[in-house]
Amino acid sequence: MSKPTDLVQGTLDLLILKTIALGSMHGWAIALRIRQVSKDVLQVNQGALYPALHRLEQRGWIEAEWGESENNRRAKYYSLTKSGKKYLQSEQANWERLAAAIGLVLKTA
Amino acid sequence: MRWLKSISNRLRNLLRKDAVERETDQELRFHLERQIATNIASGLSPEEARRIALLDFGGVEQFKEDCREARGVNRIESLLVDLRYGFRALRKSPGFAIVSVLTLALGIGANTAIFSMVNALLLHPYNFRNLDSLVRVWEDRGIDEGYDARYIAPADAEDLRSTNSVFEGLTTYRFQSFGLGMEGDVQPILGCRVSANFFNVLGITPSAGRLFSPAEEQPGADQVAILSYGTWQRRFGGDPQLLGKTISLNGRVYTVVGIMPRDFDYPVPVELWVPLAFTPAERADRAQLSLNALARLSTGVSVSQARAELANFSHRAGLEYPKTNAGRSATLLQLRKELYIFTLPLFLLLQAAAGFVLLLACANLANLVFARMIGRQREIALRAALGASRGRLGQLFLSETLVYSTVAGMVAIAASFASVRALRTSIPVSWTKWVPGWDGIRVDGNVLAFTILAALGVGIFLGLATMLHTSRVEPNKTLKETGTVTRAKRRVRSALVVAQVMIALILLVCAGQTIQGFVRLANVYQGFEPASVLRVELSLPEKVYADNVKITNFYQQVLRGAASLPGVQHASLVTNPPASNVDNETTFFSIEGQPALKAGEAPSADLQIASLDFFDTLKISLVAGRAFSDADNTDAARVAVISRGMASRFWPKGKALGHRIKLGAQDSTEPWLTIVGVVGDVRQNWWNSVTRPVIYKPFAQAPQRSMTLLLRTTSTPTSYATGVRGVVRRADPAIALRAVNTLEEEIADSIAIVRIMGILMGIFGLVALSLSSIGVYGVLSESVAQRTHEIGIRLALGANPRDLMGLILGQALKLTGIGLAIAVPCAVAISRAMASLIFGVVSLDFAILVGFTVLLLLVALGAGYLPARRAIGVDPVVSLRYE
Numbered sequence: 003m004s005k006p007t008d009l010v011q012g013t014l015d016l017l018i019l020k021t022i023a024l025g026s027m028h029g030w031a032i033a034l035r036i037r038q039v040s041k042d043v044l045q046v047n048q049g050a051l052y053p054a055l056h057r058l059e060q061r062g063w064i065e066a067e068w069g070e071s072e073n074n075r076r077a078k079y080y081s082l083t084k085s086g087k088k089y090l091q092s093e094q095a096n097w098e099r100l101a102a103a104i105g106l107v108l109k110t111a
Numbered sequence: 112m113r114w115l116k117s118i119s120n121r122l123r124n125l126l127r128k129d130a131v132e133r134e135t136d137q138e139l140r141f142h143l144e145r146q147i148a149t150n151i152a153s154g155l156s157p158e159e160a161r162r163i164a165l166l167d168f169g170g171v172e173q174f175k176e177d178c179r180e181a182r183g184v185n186r187i188e189s190l191l192v193d194l195r196y197g198f199r200a201l202r203k204s205p206g207f208a209i210v211s212v213l214t215l216a217l218g219i220g221a222n223t224a225i226f227s228m229v230n231a232l233l234l235h236p237y238n239f240r241n242l243d244s245l246v247r248v249w250e251d252r253g254i255d256e257g258y259d260a261r262y263i264a265p266a267d268a269e270d271l272r273s274t275n276s277v278f279e280g281l282t283t284y285r286f287q288s289f290g291l292g293m294e295g296d297v298q299p300i301l302g303c304r305v306s307a308n309f310f311n312v313l314g315i316t317p318s319a320g321r322l323f324s325p326a327e328e329q330p331g332a333d334q335v336a337i338l339s340y341g342t343w344q345r346r347f348g349g350d351p352q353l354l355g356k357t358i359s360l361n362g363r364v365y366t367v368v369g370i371m372p373r374d375f376d377y378p379v380p381v382e383l384w385v386p387l388a389f390t391p392a393e394r395a396d397r398a399q400l401s402l403n404a405l406a407r408l409s410t411g412v413s414v415s416q417a418r419a420e421l422a423n424f425s426h427r428a429g430l431e432y433p434k435t436n437a438g439r440s441a442t443l444l445q446l447r448k449e450l451y452i453f454t455l456p457l458f459l460l461l462q463a464a465a466g467f468v469l470l471l472a473c474a475n476l477a478n479l480v481f482a483r484m485i486g487r488q489r490e491i492a493l494r495a496a497l498g499a500s501r502g503r504l505g506q507l508f509l510s511e512t513l514v515y516s517t518v519a520g521m522v523a524i525a526a527s528f529a530s531v532r533a534l535r536t537s538i539p540v541s542w543t544k545w546v547p548g549w550d551g552i553r554v555d556g557n558v559l560a561f562t563i564l565a566a567l568g569v570g571i572f573l574g575l576a577t578m579l580h581t582s583r584v585e586p587n588k589t590l591k592e593t594g595t596v597t598r599a600k601r602r603v604r605s606a607l608v609v610a611q612v613m614i615a616l617i618l619l620v621c622a623g624q625t626i627q628g629f630v631r632l633a634n635v636y637q638g639f640e641p642a643s644v645l646r647v648e649l650s651l652p653e654k655v656y657a658d659n660v661k662i663t664n665f666y667q668q669v670l671r672g673a674a675s676l677p678g679v680q681h682a683s684l685v686t687n688p689p690a691s692n693v694d695n696e697t698t699f700f701s702i703e704g705q706p707a708l709k710a711g712e713a714p715s716a717d718l719q720i721a722s723l724d725f726f727d728t729l730k731i732s733l734v735a736g737r738a739f740s741d742a743d744n745t746d747a748a749r750v751a752v753i754s755r756g757m758a759s760r761f762w763p764k765g766k767a768l769g770h771r772i773k774l775g776a777q778d779s780t781e782p783w784l785t786i787v788g789v790v791g792d793v794r795q796n797w798w799n800s801v802t803r804p805v806i807y808k809p810f811a812q813a814p815q816r817s818m819t820l821l822l823r824t825t826s827t828p829t830s831y832a833t834g835v836r837g838v839v840r841r842a843d844p845a846i847a848l849r850a851v852n853t854l855e856e857e858i859a860d861s862i863a864i865v866r867i868m869g870i871l872m873g874i875f876g877l878v879a880l881s882l883s884s885i886g887v888y889g890v891l892s893e894s895v896a897q898r899t900h901e902i903g904i905r906l907a908l909g910a911n912p913r914d915l916m917g918l919i920l921g922q923a924l925k926l927t928g929i930g931l932a933i934a935v936p937c938a939v940a941i942s943r944a945m946a947s948l949i950f951g952v953v954s955l956d957f958a959i960l961v962g963f964t965v966l967l968l969l970v971a972l973g974a975g976y977l978p979a980r981r982a983i984g985v986d987p988v989v990s991l992r993y994e
Contacts (some may be wrong), residue, residue, distance in 0.1 A: 028138075076141070
């Protein structure tokens, strides 16, 4: 396998939203989870995660709260807002449609 | 609510910047520590674990910056920094700052001043409720009778009021001059007789007392008066007990029942209003168009609907009363539009000129800013090299120019309070009191908003221009360069010179023509000699002077008395002297022996009534026949004198004398008038573009109550005022003298608006000339300075200084020439448009066009010559070192 596939522009947002849909998480855990779930195919550039988180927070799709981490350190936990949930649903549907369409083209053409 | 949260987030980010920064630090540190711990757990040494964690993470500082960007802090924060920077730049180069702020303040201020006039006179001429639904209604007899002669017959007005479906209310009024008895003296005042519903239609309530009741429209019950605020203050000292007291008007006793608010002076500034009372016979009159009418459209009725209704009404009336109403058609015009007829073209021109001045100021400032940008090229390139984006650089320029224009706007606002006052008071009250809304000229919310918008607009415009100008910054190239200007940039600045020359020429030509128009106007009153003539308006009350004998006796006595005053050469009477700002009464006439014509096709002429010496008093030349004589009295055959224009139009073969004419139709009961003389043409008012035919009737055969007494004197006319007063008092002590002044003053007053326009346009023209001269000089001297090095080389290689001078002057002439070539056809087109707008006073004059074109060429030559001589005079050794 070659280099981990670069994330398509904008998909990072979707991945983050989907990841924290399960429950509030801090940045490091989000990065780890994305890598684990995608079986190391998607390797999020760790630093790039934070500007994305701040942008999503600014747009009101996620909100942040300081809390205790598993090793008793202060960490910033992100969770989905109501509008974030709605946005995730519509984006996920879009994505699935797009992926299906591309898959169809690749298979038949 | 998301946006609310977003804003509160942003505000928190901005206001609690340090805390937010700390949190980001903490967040990133937590991440790294977790990663290091994980790495150590997987068996790496602590140093190795840290190294790999940092490597995985990427550039920490870069991501912090990205986070700030993501939070939207940067945009606001950097704007604040830029604004601060703009102010600092302003303080650091005070010369540049002062010049640019003053230039802009001048441009913005000129627009503010003119807009304050537009705001008061065009947008808010009257303080009436729902102004756009108020209309003037009149009956048109098929001849153009001028704006002052729009009347309606009383019975027609009554019918319209009671039967129409388009007006919420219709009211009538008529001006009347009164003699106000004050402690034994009689003061002449102008009043207005109005229907009882006059104030209701306008939607005005008195500030004290009450309005008229319908019962007071009956003769005998009509001795009540409503005073204007000014009259109450001036003549009665603001007496709080005045209501219910009586005053004497034309010898009758009137009870004061109301006082109007301070700013109410409709239809024109009159001193008081009294009820318009009619006898049944007067009320049923359809023959005389004698009343002004004003109406308010019902809600939802459009002007065209109302006009159609009026046309129907006239059609029905014409069928029902063919004798009086045939060929007559009622029509209307919005009150606001009626004002626009005179004021709109004038103010459009002024506002356009002020806009041009602002454009010139902008072009000049753009020039200055661009010149500075060239000096700052390295700074800008350095910023770009350090990672400033184009948008970020644009924001920098924008905030700098915004700082300039805002400061300029503030200066303009401060100055506008003074300039607007100067504007308002620089025109004589005798003229401006007739301009509705004139006293409303001031800096109000609208004007302030206009100024602020103008300032912001200018700032954004300049900022964007600068941004475009410097958009192609190539740091690599610029940083290596030695400060020369690229061809593209030179082209932008050349374009600015072209534009400036263009605007300047157009403005100068417009200004020149307006001034010339004014000078021509001052000489427009030809055909008579206005110098040394005193004019006095006299008006006799109807009740006392009921018949012609009494009127004639009074005026004969006044004429005899005035003529015998020492120093008076001629004394005479006329109904409407020239430059009165009132159009002559117009009348149809028929020529004996020519076929009868329908009303609309009948020839029409102005009618004047004049006493014996009138033509001598004004020195109007006698072309043929004779002037009036003593023999033309009530017993003799009716005679008329006509103007040269009338004679040549209707008797082109020059045989007018002896023919007979009749006012009105062939079968009317008017007597036939024999033409006994032809006199020179006289221009009545400055707005009359053509001299109309005039019929003069002798006063003795057609006496009138209101006449103007004219005296030709041998010394200062005003010194005869006391004498005339005495003469009139001896004839009848109850008669008041109105408007005692010289004919020359009257002429000057009548063209005051054109004079002030000429002065304003002249100022704009001068400003335009100096701004464009500065601009052209600035660009040329800059470009010569940039070529100092090149000129040095050429000189060192043996070039002839004269050829070099020619080269530089050639460039100056080329740019100016292009500007002029574009401007000349524009100026021609604009002056054509002006000529049609401004009453034919202004006309295209090629001398002006050529003169200003040459002037601008000379300015360009001068602007090129000075820097060229400086550059050529420099020792090549010095200039070669110059960079």
